Amino acid sequence: MYKKFTEYFCIPAGYKDRSPVLTGAVMLQQATLRGLNWTLVMKLITGLLLLAMMQVSAATLAQRITIKKQNAKMETVLDEIGKKSGYDVFVDLKTLKSAKPVTIDVRNATIDEVLKKCLEGQKFDFSIEDKTIVIKEKTSSFLDKVVAAFAADIEVRGQVVNKKTNEPLSGVSIKIKNKKINSGTNIRGEFSVSKLDPNSIITFSFVGFDSVQVRLGEIQGLQDGGNTFSKNVSITKISEGYFVTVSLEPSVSYLDEMIVQGYGTTDRRMATGNIARVTAEEIEKQPVMNPLLALAGRVPGMVVTPNGGYASGVVKVEIRGRSTISKNFTSDPLYIIDGVPLTYLEIGGNSNYQNGSSGVMQGAFPSVGGGQSPLFNLNPTDIASIEVLKDADATAIYGSRGANGVILITTKKGKIGGTSISANFSQGISKVTHYWDMLNTRQYLDMRRQAFKNDGVVPTLLNAPDLMVWDTTRYTNWQKELWGGTGKMTNMDVALSGGNESTQFRIGGNYTRQTEILTASGANRKASLIFNLSNYSLNRKLKTNLSVNYSYSDVNNVPTPNAVTLAPNAPPIYTSDGNINYQEWNDAGMSDRNPFASIKSIIRSETNLLMTNLNLAYELFRGFEISSNFGYNNSHNLGGGMVTIASQNPIDNPTGSASYLTNDNQNWIVEPQFNYKTDIGKGRFSALLGATMQATKGASQTIVGLGYEDDNLLGSIALAPFKMYFDKSGQYKYAAVFGRVNYTWDDKYVINVSGRRDGSSRFGKGKQYGNFGALGLAWIVSQESWIKNILPSFVSFIKLRGSYGITGSDGVGEYQYLTQWSSAPNYVPLYTYGGITPLASMHAVNPDYRWQENKKTEGGVNLSFLKDRINLEVAYYSNRCNNQLLLLPTPILTGFENVTANSPADIRNSGWEVTLSAKLINTKNFSWTVNMNGSVNKNVLLDYPDLEHSPYATEYFIGRSLNAKYLLHYTGINPLNGQYTYEDYGGDGMVRIKNSVDLPGTNGDDRYLLTTLDPKFIGGFGNDFQYKNWNLGLFFQYKNQMGYNSSYIGEAAGSMLNIGADIYSNHWQQPGQPAKYARFTTKSELSDSYVNASDLAYTDASYLRLNNVSLSYTVPEKVMKNKRLRIFVHAQNLWVYTKYQGIDPDTQNFGAMPTAKVIIAGLSLTL
């Protein structure tokens, strides 16, 4: 239409005849003369035809122009355009005087584009016809107003898609400036808005994506047919108006990164709760088999502690400090993998606070490493992200199960596009970092002889076989002997992914094999297959997502004896024919002290883990979705141990035994949900109403075969001369309804309310249900216009947020309210008596315990600077735990050592957490990103009514940390007798610890110094450098803590135990000698054992650890065409800076094996 108009009315008669030889400059002169007329004519014609003139396209002209001007006069610019294009330019010079200076920089642009750019923000329009450009003043005449009035009914329809994947985006918020129209896209990403006028500005915004604005005025004037308006908008003129396709780009801003929350997603900008996110990139860089270990140091307020050095071992995770005073229950958070909780029933009695859950191995004989972490079976490469939910606002939606925090693990999904294959292959080694500096044989024998001399005791065959019987010229470095091996790790991954707009898939496979650094050990192997399928129905109302993850792991390890302190001249482990060398021990009268029996035993654990999840969602009407989550997971573990005859002392006349275990745990969950989203007023409203039904079953069976006469028969239970059987089982059911309401007003104020009613089978009648809820608020301060005006420009974002809520816990194990008689009351069977299968009570019975309540308060500030390049988050929290569930210690005279009950203890964990993420340098060739986090947690027992008459009277102290200890004050070595001395605080003439009965510092107890082993400050610090195709990542971990000085073993040096070299060189030898360590003796006195309870044994164990280094090189695209090849080297635990004197500040137990260092190299290929 516009084109036609220009044909008719913008071609002045005679123009065609005008000489084309005139230069642009001359033409300009001429135009000046006649400009007025032209303007008049234009006005008139425009008005008559009721057409608004804005821009004219001259698509037929292929002329391309490059022009660059800075603050130039309009006249000059137009002149140049004319010259370069060879077009005539007509303009009224008078009107041009009001033009603003022009800045223009275009290359190879069409004349149309150049003019558009040139006149941008000016009150001029242009028209082109047949090599002539006419510039005219914009008018807002009566006629234009008429135009506007008539045009005010423009309708725009369209679709919003994800620019990266081309998937339609539903729930995209659509706002029209100065209009009270708020709308959103439907499930197919479609929208329509009407009653718009040319001045309307439409804003499309969505969580995790950059917003896009469309000025309606700009899209008018497009040709029929498709038009690419900008990189994010393409427009098609249709009969009723326009069809606009908007592609939103996933935001690169830290604030707009999408994060997973309970039953949904959010972003950092709008989140009211405290959710930390660890990305796939961070996880992939770490050569660990268990993804939980990749979280160490990455999340403020979370401490990850592996149990021993075994890769398959359990991993204790504690978020925001210790909230239970009971040592019997684990502090593990709730793990949710793709929406399905990984709940393990603690039916085996092997789990506790110190070690964490024994996981898939609930049977009676746990493997090495205190059980097996179920997450060991999860392939880290398949993980898209791990979110850690910490405060009440984030966790309350999980109710009682979320009391210890929630860890959400999301696996990778398929993406729209052609099928791509990505493969990773890596191989690496691990080695022990250090050996303890111990005595050699000469020094050791000298220590022993001094000890006997000091004691006035003559060494005899009986009391000193190491001196009298064993070869005193022999030397073995036991550490090398046991941990001197090189661990090997091989990892292979292949993933296939792709899809179209309606269906996407991803299939991944993995194989990993790893051996430990131990010299006597088998290997850990695991293989997994993961499959994810998403589908939209044609009308995009039905959405289906299925994920299946099947994995197999095989752990074949033997427990390594702690033989570090063994005398260096002790007999070798094996005889020349490879058997365990018992003879020399027997000859020395120490037949029962050979520590190496376990080396020849066999321990095996094979685990199959299936995790499945199906999610169906249907949009009933716009904004209202009904959905359900169906999850099932099942772990099946076959474990076993064999004690071979060969591993036992022949003088015991041994027979072999074997145990066969199966451990099963299955879990299903159904979660129907209603979701409603709409815009109300200037805000977005969303509501969620859902229910959870979860059932978990756990079972373990054990068969023990006894009395084997031949090791070759050990594999068969049928060949066992005698057998014992026992089993354990448990069931857990959990049901809840929950709701969440979120309202965000004008992108400024967010309120998030969630509530939940939980029922659990873990409580007795009448106590099964509990109510929980939370309120979260956020205020995006930087959105307030009055604040925006006064904010310095480098501050791009300010948010204040806070939350308060109550979560609970039912983590007490099954059936504790019931009387239970079992033939295996302590999780191991009773022997029959007189042929009768026995039954005995398992636990004391208390039907009265009820839900535990955790009250969590949090406040936080988010600040972003320099267009969100630097992001800082500071949070303060205070968690109170009341009437907590625990195993209340009872005297054994009641029949049991404890009973499940609620404790009146009031415990507070409070602390600060700081997270900083900054793109310090971000240029085309070089970028430097820094991520930092730090946290402090303070644990306090606030109150405990009648503490002095409770079982905890001497263990916990009001106003102190649960991990606080009272200590004696060390006052030096007595120069006369070489013994440790301590301050007699009580002043009664003797130094005493009246442990357990009297309070420290009372009744002659001399402990009065207070210390706590709670870490004071923990943090992580990551650097990521990108130079062209090179990437270097360095991650440091920092911990400020007091630790146990491993030089002191609580026993005097001089017995048949090897000691640290430092003690040897600095011990007391004769009266009057000042010394750091006491005399050598074979008889430990109280003064020796008191060392452990004095300030002498506690020392600064702070450290800075280079936890991870990753270096990778991506082969340039030019070389690889459409493929991607990356070559990498990853290393773990390379370097530690510490003043701590032991082998490693995290290994405070003298002689224990420290964490190994790992280096792997590999390549990753995407086709």
Added chain:
Amino acid sequence: MLIPVLFLFSCNKLIEIPEPKDTLTTAKVFLTDAQATSAMAGVLTKMINGTLSEASPSFRGKITVLNGLSADELIVNGSGVDVFASNSLNSFSTDGLWKTAYETIYGANAIVEGIAASKSPALKAKTRLELTAEAKFIRAFSYFYLVNTYGDVPLSLTTDFNQTRSLARTPSATVYQQITNDLLDAVKDLPEDYAAGGGERIRANKWAAKALLARVYLFTGNNAGAVKESSDVIAQTALYQLETSDLNRVFLKNSSEAIWQLQQNSLVDNTGTATPEGYALLPDSLKTGAVSHSLSPFLLKAFEPGDLRRSKWVDSTDVKSGNVTSRYLFPYKYKTGKFNRSIGGVATEYYMVLRLAEQYLIRAEANALAGQLGLVANDLNILRRRAGLGDLSNALNSAQLLAAVAKERQTELFAEWGHRWMDLKRTGQATAVLSLIPAKQPWRGDYQLLYPIPVEEIRKDQFLTQNPNY
């Protein structure tokens, strides 16, 4: 709004779980005779066998060893100081009896309560009476060792932890009264035969209750009662006869002298067919293996020349260490030890708890104390003759007779359930005898005659007090 509505939700169906498959509730245990008997088997097996992981309850040979060390019966071989052998216990010394005894008492209480609460017709009246009586017998037995080890002890007669968690100590006289009452009930209701154990003497009967009652009466000064009860047992000649033909038969399973034995399960790791005492006290190999405890010279001195018990119940082992050989003596009453036990085999011995010989000694002592001096020597001579010794003179006075009883107890009952230790204490001889022994120097005082109560217990029960000087 939405949220308040949620809180009205309550559907118990969804969270109802069936009772566990691998365990029974108390009500179900006491539904039938068989299950209630299983509960009794649970108590007994824990006393003797422990569990697979914790195979060392105190009734499993520990009393014999620790009391033997505390007295002048056993000595420790090897280096290091043993706090029991030197009578230098402190508050952290553990003997383990407290836990075993109270766990046993809990089991007994649970049976008494469970049967009383059961209305099941399938739990027959006879079973109810007999199991209740047996449970009371077990309870009395446990309290007997508690009161003799620690003095005043808390008296727990219920499974309700709310009542027992803050108990104070009960005077030992009251505890003894309870023991007596329980035993009287047991005597009344227990069967006279061994049918419960399938003919094996592994379940307490009326005579076991009487035998223990006789001992309790002797310990509490009821001499007439002691005489009566022991006489009743001795009179059961159809059931009980001293093994006179061969001393080596005395400790065999179901020997004619056995009144109550505990049956070890031969599948128990390590011990197998050995009794706890045999396993603990016999050497690794009979003639050359090491022993961790050996018989003290004071005991060996007590044997009269020609005493068959010295030759048949004591043996020695020559232990070579380097090129030095040392000889140790060990009790050889028990014939199955580490060297000849088999896992899963058929035991030849059971763990002897009550036997006839003690009843003769109880009657002799009670008669001596009651002034019936003429009846004393006869009972002692029965045992002396069996040991190949001559009869006692008829002209002994009361003190001489009591000394003869004490000596006969020492040589007959050595290395059995701490008899010597308790005898020294109850007759007031402990200080005089023990304070002279070199290994017990310096003698720390009579407070050592009571063992310390576990500190953990005092910590958990603030009403519990420690024995003096610990």
